[in-house]
Amino acid sequence: MAKIDVELESFRSLVGEKLPLLGQLVIVTTISKDGVINAAVKSEIMSAVSNPPILAFSCNLAHHTAQNILEQHEFVVNIPGEDIVEQAMETSKDYPRKVNELEKAGLHAVPSSVVKPPRIAECPVNLECKEEFLKLYDDEIIIFGHVVAVSIDEEVFQASIEDRFRIVRPMVTTGEYRYAPISKLKKLP
């Protein structure tokens, strides 16, 4: 293997896009102080702390997702399957703040059990989160949220892990506007 050194200014640069870094495609729902629902695709997300369950995701400060969380301190991470990839991507369009992207995308809001932002009906898993910690870097913010309630499709929950992924087909993004659905698993050695 012949390696070369490359300059990396940003993960969003031409070089950054060439690094095989994977992120899970999720839809984050938030609500503004005026009660307008926002939904947006995010893919820089991780299980940051296992106990208590804390997720972290990265967002641009200019995005309504960040603005709503800074005001309302709550959000829902909705895990879509490949069956709704088109609707999910519809939420990533740049609509004015008063537009409910879920309606534009043909997705449906269901009231959450604990937080104000809604869950997305068409997503088999919904993780309701309360803001736990914020870390700012210029115009980017990493938002940590404590998962305070979880709802999951019963069939998905009862399935074996192989069937669970075959049913859900969650997606990872790979850069350059590509993604891969995860439906077939292998066992770690």
Place this chain on the structure above:
Amino acid sequence: MAKIDVELESFRSLVGEKLPLLGQLVIVTTISKDGVINAAVKSEIMSAVSNPPILAFSCNLAHHTAQNILEQHEFVVNIPGEDIVEQAMETSKDYPRKVNELEKAGLHAVPSSVVKPPRIAECPVNLECKEEFLKLYDDEIIIFGHVVAVSIDEEVFQASIEDRFRIVRPMVTTGEYRYAPISKLKKLP
């Protein structure tokens, strides 16, 4: 879709393992103050900030990876392909701190260009990182690292994105000791 509410105490609980949350399998190399190389598989990682490029990953404080970074403030994120999944998993075994997991796994250390911990020769991408920020939650720590140098296999770098993933086959973990290699991409709508 019939949803049920489930209690989530921890992402590592039986319920936590059932959530289709994906994380990229990487190998983090560090070095102790005595110069002993450590390598360990991690999968809770994300591109936290795009500009400057900052990665974040989660680690248990009891792990040598965390202890070495707290002492030395540097690490390398090595991206393995499926061809070395067995060797990668060998590094996740619980060896004493004076053991070099790379040797146990049959992987090879190559000096880094900027940081003290080495790169792994068999990984097509190596991201050398300097500690940028730490966030502690009890016995878990989220480590943010600024990517200060990048090396990448030349064939991988020159390839189209489709070929790049076909060559590398990076992996995501899915819980329950399963993983999926990412080799076939689709275009986002």
